Amino acid sequence: MTPHPPTVFIVDDDLSVLKGLTRLLRSAKLNPVTFASPQEFLDRHDPTQPGCLVLDVAMPGLDGLQLQQALITRGCEIPIIFLTGHGDIPMSVRAMKRGAIDFLTKPVRDEDLLKAIRAALVADQSRRQAQAELAGIRHRLATLTTREREVLEHVLAGQLNKQIAEDLGIVEKTIKVHRGRMMEKMGVTSVAELVHLCELAGVKAISIR
Amino acid sequence: MTPHPPTVFIVDDDLSVLKGLTRLLRSAKLNPVTFASPQEFLDRHDPTQPGCLVLDVAMPGLDGLQLQQALITRGCEIPIIFLTGHGDIPMSVRAMKRGAIDFLTKPVRDEDLLKAIRAALVADQSRRQAQAELAGIRHRLATLTTREREVLEHVLAGQLNKQIAEDLGIVEKTIKVHRGRMMEKMGVTSVAELVHLCELAGVKAISIR
DNA sequence: CGCAAGGTTGGACTAAAGTCCAATTTTCGG
DNA sequence: CCGAAAATTGGACTTTAGTCCAACCTTGCG
Numbered sequence: 001m002t003p004h005p006p007t008v009f010i011v012d013d014d015l016s017v018l019k020g021l022t023r024l025l026r027s028a029k030l031n032p033v034t035f036a037s038p039q040e041f042l043d044r045h046d047p048t049q050p051g052c053l054v055l056d057v058a059m060p061g062l063d064g065l066q067l068q069q070a071l072i073t074r075g076c077e078i079p080i081i082f083l084t085g086h087g088d089i090p091m092s093v094r095a096m097k098r099g100a101i102d103f104l105t106k107p108v109r110d111e112d113l114l115k116a117i118r119a120a121l122v123a124d125q126s127r128r129q130a131q132a133e134l135a136g137i138r139h140r141l142a143t144l145t146t147r148e149r150e151v152l153e154h155v156l157a158g159q160l161n162k163q164i165a166e167d168l169g170i171v172e173k174t175i176k177v178h179r180g181r182m183m184e185k186m187g188v189t190s191v192a193e194l195v196h197l198c199e200l201a202g203v204k205a206i207s208i209r
Numbered sequence: 210m211t212p213h214p215p216t217v218f219i220v221d222d223d224l225s226v227l228k229g230l231t232r233l234l235r236s237a238k239l240n241p242v243t244f245a246s247p248q249e250f251l252d253r254h255d256p257t258q259p260g261c262l263v264l265d266v267a268m269p270g271l272d273g274l275q276l277q278q279a280l281i282t283r284g285c286e287i288p289i290i291f292l293t294g295h296g297d298i299p300m301s302v303r304a305m306k307r308g309a310i311d312f313l314t315k316p317v318r319d320e321d322l323l324k325a326i327r328a329a330l331v332a333d334q335s336r337r338q339a340q341a342e343l344a345g346i347r348h349r350l351a352t353l354t355t356r357e358r359e360v361l362e363h364v365l366a367g368q369l370n371k372q373i374a375e376d377l378g379i380v381e382k383t384i385k386v387h388r389g390r391m392m393e394k395m396g397v398t399s400v401a402e403l404v405h406l407c408e409l410a411g412v413k414a415i416s417i418r
Numbered sequence: 419c420g421c422a423a424g425g426t427t428g429g430a431c432t433a434a435a436g437t438c439c440a441a442t443t444t445t446c447g448g
Numbered sequence: 449c450c451g452a453a454a455a456t457t458g459g460a461c462t463t464t465a466g467t468c469c470a471a472c473c474t475t476g477c478g
Contacts (some may be wrong), residue, residue, distance in 0.1 A: 092298045093312045096305035103302045145424060158399030174426050176466065183457070183466095189351070190367030192414070195404040354454060368434070383456050385436065392436095 006121045007051035011035045011067070013059045016209035021054065021113075028114050033066055036068035039203075047076045050099070050128055051181075052120035054113075057084035057091060063090065077127060080119035083108060137201040140186050148182040151175060156198055157190065215330045216260035218287075220244045220276070222268045230263065230322075237323050247271035247279075256285045259337055261310070261329035265301075266293035266300060274300065284337060285413040288329035292317060346410040349395050360384060364391075364400065365407055365414035367391055 018034040025032040033043040057064035085106040092103040102116040154164040166171040227243040232242040244250040266273035292316040301312040310324040333341040374381040
């Protein structure tokens with residue numbers, strides 16, 4: 001049923017904390033995987049694996065915030081819950097500004113942590129869904145030839161075939177051919193659908209002078 | 210030039226703080242307006258006035274977080290910078306989750322506060338711009354008759370006039386009339402533009418069975 | 419060199435959309 | 449009940465878009 005049961009990645013340099021959290025999560029039917037250092041997580045994490053990350057802030061080597069930054073840099077948007085014993089407000093604010101989903105302080109009530117984790121898993125789920133759709137659209141976009149892509153951008157701008165032809169310096173007939181092939185490749189049958197997909201993918205129309 | 214110079218609203222129950230901040234902001238060519246209590250701000254604030262809000266957390270009566278919540282409830286999205294002497298992490302996290310743009314602790318370095326304020330004013334500016342565009346679109350949408358609105362939603366779904374006609378149980382000719390008037394009222398000349406506007410305004414297509 | 423892919427164009431239509439002018443029919447509030 | 453707004457339909461076209469089949473360049477690569 002679930003080829004990839006959502007995982008709760010836990011990074012903490014305190015082994016007793018890892019053990020305690022593992023026990024707690026297991027008893028809550030969650031699937032914890034532990035790492036003793038941020039570097040280890042960074043090296044071994046597979047971004048395709050659904051889940052969330054529970055992260056201590058204060059750790060030797062890379063600290064939690066640096067790990068967050070490293071993940072952002074490499075385009076990994078796994079939801080992060082910070083968990084710290086010696087944090088301060090500026091630290092929590094920085095983490096939240098960079099997109100952390102929560103920032104909890106130790107000692108944490110089990111229910112609070114579990115609630116945050118469940119919320120993070122839900123967020124990850126919908127993020128992944130959107131991601132997958134986006135990947136599909138991008139893939140289709142990548143199959144377009146240069147000309148087809150140009151025509152697409154003019155269509156998004158709402159131009160008539162006639163106008164596009166003039167802009168590109170070719171006859172209208174050719175536009176129709178490119179346009180037809182483009183629609184076919186994008187898997188849509190109407191301009192409305194096409195625009196919808198392109199808005200999702202962030203494809204912008206050419207600006208009409 | 211600027212009929213509404215952006216204002217920095219400051220709410221704090223400590224008059225000496227208000228005075229100090231006012232002096233600081235004035236010297237930075239900003240335009241501060243002070244309030245001694247959250248209630249006073251809530252009663253007197255005009256949401257059309259551009260600016261941002263600097264807010265102490267701990268105050269008698271409504272506290273800062275409650276004021277934030279009250280503003281959210283009444284749909285006012287002015288950027289809020291919290292400024293507090295006795296805050297804690299959960300408080301800052303709650304504030305950030307609800308959309309605060311920053312959460313600073315006293316004593317605050319002047320530059321830090323000014324930097325946060327400038328960022329908030331910029332955010333307010335672009336928020337207002339988007340807001341204004343949205344209001345225009347909503348206004349045009351409101352001028353549509355029931356039928357025109359129905360036709361719009363079918364057009365967004367990419368349906369042909371023929372199909373729309375069948376769905377609505379009327380002849381295609383009539384669809385053309387409604388469609389033409391709808392496009393006219395929305396101020397667009399192509400389906401691409403129409404879809405673009407509607408995505409901005411959150412107008413969804415009818416779901417095709 | 420020769421082939422494949424991309425780009426271009428023609429011809430000949432079919433279908434879909436939009437337009438102008440007119441004319442009923444409903445609907446709804448005052 | 450009456451009038452205005454909304455909804456509906458016809459007729460007669462003009463424009464646009466899309467389709468099928470075919471053909472002709474150009475370019476890059478094995």
